[in-house]
Amino acid sequence: MKKFSVCIAGGGSTFTPGIVLMLLDNLDKFPIRTIKFYDNDGERQKVIADACEIMLKEQAPDIDFVASTDPEIAFTDIDFVMAHIRVGKYAMREKDEKIPLKYGVVGQETCGPGGIAYGMRSIGGVLELIEFMEKYSPNAWMLNYSNPAAIVAEACRLLKPDSKVINICDMPIGIEERMAQGLGLKSRKDMVVRYFGLNHFGWWTDIRDKDGNDLMPRLKEHVAKYGYGPSPEMLEAAGESQHDDESWKHTFGVVKEFYPLSPDMLPNTYLKYYFMADEVAAHTDPSYTRANMVMDGREKHVFGECQKIVEKGNSEGTTLEIDEHASYIVDLARAIAHNTNERMLLIVENKGAIANFEPTAMVEVPCILGSNGAEPITQGEIPRFQKGLMEQQVAVEKLVAEAWSEKSYTKLWQAITLSKTVPSAKVAKQILDDLIEANKDFWPELG
Template sequence: MALKEQSIVVAGGGSTFTPGIIMMLLENLDKFPIRQIKFYDNDYDRQKQIADATEIILKERAPQIKFVATTDPEEAFTDIDFVMAHIRVGKYAMREKDEKIPLKYGVVGQETCGPGGIAYGMRSIGGVLELVDYMEKYSPDAWMLNYSNPAAIVAEATRKLRPNSKIINICDMPVGIEARMAEILGLESRKDMTIRYYGLNHFGWWTDIRDKDGNDLMPKIKEHVAEHGYVTPGELNGRPEEEIEPSWMHTFGKAKEVYALDPKVLPNTYLKYYFYPQDEVEHSNPEHTRANEVMENREKKVFSECNRIANIKTAKDAKLVTDDHASYIVDLARAIAYNTRERMLLIVPNNGSIVNFDPTAMVEIPCIVGSQGPEPLTMGEIPRFQKGLMEQQVGVEKLVVEAWAEGSYQKLWQALTLSRIVPNARIAKQILDDLIEANKEYWPELV
């Protein structure tokens, strides 16, 4: 029986990640057939550059797919099966402020962790809720697959403020690390592994990794991580499969120190910001942060390539490539559309999956995904060390969402103070006041 063709809107059509999604969708048309792709963005000029190239790519590779790029919500969200959402409210200009303002006070400046992540979360909540509302108004049977950052705060906001919405929050970071694990093991793909994992988004641990025959793969990965972190054998030998930016190489290497805190499990790389914040500040350049690196590299490369394709009117030699997270989102959409019952790592309400943890916390755990959405797997009890860390971080996330919903300065100050990354309440207040000034255009008014 032929698979039903799907209609998709990419919310954040002007994102540099959008071409990677399109390339992945085209590679998987046999497994996930598509009748229509739409782009939606509130920045016409930015989206147009990606859309012009995409239109040429589709005409050459899949002319049967109808393509629309629009800034009109009704046109974008009518007659769709999936919203693939990856918006960045304030774009990279605001990310740069998220990173540089905390560094003025000797505090980590990072996109999703600490003050920078809180600032970004306060901008993202309203944008993601707006997309949910458009979807429910114009295509109430559709699903939103959301990987807009900071995923932990956005997931808590949708749980609390849109509890009945058909939205699944995902993150590509574990996928990227698992690809490195597969390379360390000499496997062809991360899909050759079955994993157990628990935590919060950007704040979790692998507890078990096995091959399809049930053989334990953890010892070999641990041996490598204890010596090299998640730097792959190819990178160690000077033969990386792709060019990795210096900040990421530092992150993958730092996993060695993060792992040392609990060698029974394998950590997510983002834990470095919470365990060694002073190291990250020392390693940072307050004048040139990750946002600058992205704007100078990924942003320029993607837009330059899209404009080149649009100018020469052909994508036959296009240098646009599939992203790790694009493959993940296609797998998720397939699982829902065709009830594949795939096992995937998702951000979902705990509801007892982690037995000794807040049932309302949005946790990242393996789920079986079918046409009704995710069915979380039980992870059992977790150790005191991880539980204590996670409780503190969940407190931060919940306070941020409450601050946004209530317009509460006090709760946002408390959220910043509670973050492991911020040294004390006085510095938290100084950072908060600077962030309020920088985000006047984007945050609700706080009193």
């Protein structure tokens, strides 16, 4: 079986060790000859890379490993780029969250003004990675899960329409895992789903098992009572995961509050930021947001564990874990490499997949994935309620990509004004002006 060469772009990410462990755990399905790390922050990457190199030598010494800040070294002779960059790191995420909260507006990394700010930073970073890949490994594919995925995907469509990029998000995967657990299934792969929407903005319309049995009635009954949180019977058996801290418990549980808005479908958790924007903003501590939780929790833990591995020279006793949510990345790579035509939820240009929706919108729908890329599965027409919400949100995403491309202050102001999380054009302008000041080292200069 062919062995593949992989570049992880974002080598200094806290998610990188979990992805490496996941790749090591799947070598029988996806054999690897080379793993390369790329990051523009060599000092941050070195801590993660040195630990990962030790784990690779312990578990798969035949895999070549390289970590570099030089794009030519990192992107040459690559089959797949797995991209998960965070331009501005967690320090800028903190500003994305705290600036809108000053004005009573949702502060969140992918939704509302914070997501727009992050998108304006991410677009240039992701486009640069695509250019490196196309220059040094023109036959490679990029599996891009850099956030905010919706805005990044729209920028790729607008500015790199012929690039071999698959845009993906693991949030629906995590929700589907919880659904499967609640149903007593071994895996979410035992379910066949129909789903439509935008990234972090969608709905499941049909879920069946492999025998065609309708699973929606049981799932709806559970969601009406518990959201995507565990039932009392499930609590004892539930394992820990990256999404099991208090803020995630609330996000999964609160779905029951807005599920009745459209009770024939099951909503994505992130819709809480649009349906409950005032409540979310009011109950968020503006001095200690999710970014602070991550910096004090996940970031300290991962870097601390990596430093211990380097100091000891081995990974014995490490608490670093396989990133289970990232296992779909192997499925994606295998589908492309081996033309498996697997059914997967991806972010693709609509082109009629949702019949009564904007053809150029980047929608999230089930697709068949093979060596030629993604083939969307038609979801038919969608109801007016969802269509109206999605039209507003897709306009936001398109305006952000156009604002970046055209360096347009007006279009970015329009984008923030149009976000369902923002109460007025005046507040949108105040937030925008603060964000411009905070992002002067990252955004294009707007005119």
